[in-house]
C-alpha cells in the first residue's frame with residue numbers, strides 16, 4: 004500500500020515540534036542573515052530513545068528560538084502546513100502555545116498564526132486547517148487563564164478557524180485541578196477540549212479527575228490502563244484517544260510499537276486517531292505513522308479507511324466539513 008497517497012487526517016500536531024530539517028534551515032538562515040553557522044537540526048531531533056519526557060521538552064527550545072518574531076513564526080506555520088499537504092494530509096488541526104517573546108506579545112503570536120493559516124487557504128488549497136491554541140501546564144495558572152481569554156477574543160475574528168483548546172506542556176510538578184477553571188471557561192465559550200492525559204506513570208488520581216472533568220479528545224492516554232478504574236471509565240465515556248506511536252517510543256514511555264496502548268484500544272473498538280505529535284522532533288510523518296500501525300497491528304486497507312472515517316468524526320470540523328472529508332475518503336477507497 005502506498006501510505007503517502009491515502010487522504011489523511013491529522014488531529015494532534017504541535018507547530019514548533021513539526022518543523023522539518025528544511026524548515027529549520029530556512030528559519031535559521033532568515034534569523035542569521037543567510038548564515039548556516041551554528042545550525043544544528045540534530046539538536047532539535049530525538050535521534051534515539053530518550054530516558055524521559057522532560058528531556059523531550061528541552062528539544063522545543065531550539066525551535067522556539069527560531070520562531071521568536073512574527074515573520075519567522077508565520078513562515079514556520081506556512082511551511083508546516085505545506086509539509087502536511089505534501090504528505091497528503093487533507094485535514095489538519097494544528098496546535099500551538101501563544102508565547103510572548105522579546106519581539107511579540109502572546110496576542111501577536113496568536114494573530115500571526117491565524118493569518119498564516121488564512122494565507123494557506125489560497126496557497127495550500129488541498130488541506131483544511133483548524134487551530135487549537137495550547138495551554139502549557141509548566142507556565143502556570145494565570146497564563147493559562149489569560150490564554151483562554153485571548154483565544155476567546157481572537158476567535159471573534161476567526162470563528163471558523165479556532166476550534167478548541169489543548170492542555171499540554173510538561174506535566175511534572177503541576178496539578179490538573181489548578182487548570183480546571185481555565186478549561187471550564189474555554190468549554191463555556193464553545194471551545195472543544197483536547198487534553199494531554201496520562202503521559203507518565205503514577206498519575207492515576209489525576210487521570211481520574213481528568214476523566215471526571217471530561218474532554219472531547221485525549222492526547223496520548225499512555226498510562227490509562229495503569230488502573231482498571233481509569234481504563235473502564237475511558238472506554239465507557241468513549242473519549243477518542245490521539246495516539247502518537249513514534250513520539251511515545253522516542254520519549255521512552257512505551258517499550259515497543261507492539262506494546263503501544265493503541266493495540267488494546269483497537270481491540271476494544273475504541274475510537275483512536277493516529278497522529279504525529281511532533282513530526283520534526285520525532286522525525287516522522289503521518290504516512291509513516293499509519294504505515295507503522297498498519298504493519299505492527301496488521302491493519303487491512305478497510306481497517307485504515309475505518310480509522311480515517313472515525314478520525315473525521317472525532318475532529319472539531321463542522322458537520323458540512325466532516326461530510327465533505329468523508330466523501331473524499333470514501334471516493335479514494337472506491338477508486
Ligand code: 5GP
Pocket residue numbers: 017018019020060063098099100137139170171172173174199202250280281
Ligand atoms: P508549540 O506549542 O510551541 O507550537 O509546540 C511545542 C510545545 O508543545 C512544547 O513546548 C510543549 O509544551 C508541547 N508539546 C509538544 N509535544 C508534547 C507532548 O508529547 N506532550 C506534552 N505534554 N506537550 C507537548
